[in-house]
Amino acid sequence: MTALTPSLTIVAARLPSPPTSAELLESDVAGATPDWRGIAVPDHVMQRFARRSDAAPLAARPIAGGQIHVLARCPGFGAVLLDAWDGAQQRWRGWLVTPDTSYADACGLVVEERDAPADPRAGLVLCDMPVTLAVADLGACLGVFSQERLQAARWLELHGRANAAPAAPGVIARVALPGDGYALTGTPLSTELGKDGRVAYRQLLRQGLQQLQIAVAPPASDVAAVKLVPAAKQAANANRWLKVVTAVAASVMVVQSAWLFLPKDNAVVGNAEFRNGGSGVETGVRTRVLFRAEATEAEIRTWLQREQLEIVAGPDTLGAFTVLSRDRRKVLPPPGPGNPLAVINP
Template sequence: MTALTPSLAIVAARLPSPPSSIELLDEDVAGDTPDWRGIAVPEHLMERFARRSDAAPLAGRPIAGGQIHLLARRPGFGAVLLDAWDSSRQRWRGWLVTPDASYADACGLVVEERDAPADPRAGLVLCDMPVTLAVTDLGACLGVFSQERLQAARWLEWHGRANAATAAPGVIARVALPGDDYALTGTPLSSELGKDGRVAYRQLLRQGLQQLQIAPADAAAPAAKVPMQAANANRWLKLVTAVAASVMVVQSAWLFLPKEGAVVGNAEFRNGGSGVETGVRTRVLFRAEATEAEIRTWLQREQLEIVAGPDTLGAFTVLSRNRQKVLPPPGPGNPLAVINP
């Protein structure tokens, strides 16, 4: 257990209430308290401060799939990596996230440099601990995963337990993923009772989730079965293509042509020299079950225009002439499934 940091006592202190079984902490809390007054701040802690500063601009991002958000009611307990919006339950499905990379087992995805910027409070995605949360359960954004990294988390939820390596608590392993990708993860949990602190670690986390009344999701539920299903399904492509065509017909001709000096994001679209039109472009996926009328009404209400799409993922690009425009998060009252997929 010496390779596992932080100690279980520190993990238990994050819970809203003391753990129901304190015996598992007895050995962990034994010993004298060190005198920290003459000890300099270690370099690795300074690096964590820098990472937190780099990720700070992400905090206010609109909620979308692939993002890591703190748990609003207990930010010190952990966070969640959002996978898919379940419109039937009006809840997000995702996986619990903690700072504790050394506690990774075969279903744990370690956050790496390629995931930067990412707040150090997001260090480990526990893909064997899927949860469902309401939008109100989500706090500040700590990081954003690419679609490839999100797929890695899904793969570990499905296949991580098939890892037959020898249990080695505190050891970070590299596992090959389909294609040429890889993931940093841990070794399987030990079957010897009391020999693997990661087992007690997960017990503490489950107690914390119960105290916060955060419901576990169905284990290994494929993302395709959640209403935010793959946007390139045949029915969806037919629907959204029709929506795009009908909306674009009423747009001005300049929306269809690349403009000189155009920039994606907060942009200026020059229309030949006489004037400048400004706006913000955002890629979005609509929910598979959203109707054409629902999408059209929402676009008009939000004063948005579809200017591109669908692409190979089934995503559209919408334009707002208001440069300060922030799209509302997916949820009740709009047809969005994912922002910036």
């Protein structure tokens, strides 16, 4: 128990309301309060400040899979690693994230240096605690996982419980993944009642989720894990999208024709700028997007005009369109009420 930090009392203080059972908490630490004025800030605390500063530019990033976002309704409680967008339910599926790496069990993925930049509030992905959230439930971005790391979280949700190592609270273990990969995780939970503080820790977290009315996602299966992401993309290829294609085909063809007939010295430059064949260089930002299956042409057209965006390509084989903003500082609003977006950068 002494290997687990912070204490369960501190974890309970993050909940929106006090826990329903005081038995979950450790006894108060006896003794006088120390005088902190003469104590230097430890190096590991300074490192956390530096990590938070490094991750600060990620805060306003548009929502997408693989990102870790703080819970908007209670930022101090935790965050969520986004896995996949469920277009039918209009919700994200992901896993609860906390800063408490020492509470990792066999299904806990420890955030490492290779995941940098990552805010220190994102320290442990609890792959056995999948949740579903609306876009409005997501706050600032704390970090971004690679596809390899995202796959590691999926694997731990499905197979982490198979780890038969002895329970050792506070011990971080290295687990081999399929292929040449690995993940830092914890040992299995102890089956002896009261011997493993990580059991009480998860009970506190479940109470917090209930208080915040955050839905617990059903356990993943190999079939569901594979089909969830394509489901959102498949909706973009529904028959309704033939109307959108017809509506934008003419403008796309004009743009593409202009690109084809530009002189070599006025060719497209990367994905960020192109010459207009005349008075200089026009710059802009291109972004691939998927629109909601139920979004109407009028809704999409109105939103494009309001955001000063143009469709310059698409739909591709996944049903995604590429939109262009002339403003290089433009950041697309996250999917949600008021816009027809389903996924940004699918």
